[in-house]
Amino acid sequence: NAGVTQTPKFQVLKTGQSMTLQCAQDMNHNSMYWYRQDPGMGLRLIYYSASEGTTDKGEVPNGYNVSRLNKREFSLRLESAAPSQTSVYFCASSETDPNTGELFFGEGSRLTVL
C-alpha cells in the first residue's frame, strides 16, 4: 500500500522560479491537506480540500496555489519562489471529517529556495 505519495522528495529552486509539488493518495480519502514545516517549527496549514472540487485557504496561503485535480490528487504550486518558502512540505489525507478520523501523511518534500 503506497498511502500518500509526494513528488519530488527534494528540490532546489532559484528565487523567482516556479514549481509544482504533487501529492496522490490511493486510500480513496475525501479530504486532503498541504502543510509546511520550517526547521525546528510546527506544522502550518497552507491549503486544504474537503472533497473533490473544493479548496480552501489555511493559515499561510500567500504565495501558493492549489488544484484538486481529482479525488486522488492534490497539487501545490509556487508561482514565484522566495527564500522564505524554504521548508519541508507535507501532504496529508483523511477518509472523512478530520474531527473523527486520523490524517495520513506523505514523506514530505524538502524545498530549498536560493
Add this chain to the structure above:
Amino acid sequence: QQPVQSPQAVILREGEDAVINCSSSKALYSVHWYRQKHGEAPVFLMILLKGGEQKGHEKISASFNEKKQQSSLYLTASQLSYSGTYFCGTAYSGTYKYIFGTGTRLKVLA
C-alpha cells in the same frame, strides 16, 4: 489561532513520566495527538472525541476536557523510542480546517 502546547521541551530519563498539555482558544470537538521523529512525517497516536470516546495507541494515554478546551497527553514509564516532537491537532467544529498545536519536543535519555 493554533492551539498552544506546554511545555515547549522536556528531557526525561528512561522510566520517568511526562505530561504534555494542549490548550485551545476555540471550542474543540475532538483532539488528536501525533508524534514526529526527526526527519520523518508525523504519525498518529490517538484521538479524543467530545463525549469521552477515546482511541489509544501503545502505552500512552490522554484526557480531554471539553469545558476547559484542553487536552493532556500522558507518557508513563518513558522509553527511548518516545523521543520526538509531539503535536496536538484539531479541526474546529464544523470545518475541515485541520491545524496543529505549537509542538513539544521530548527527549528520553538512557
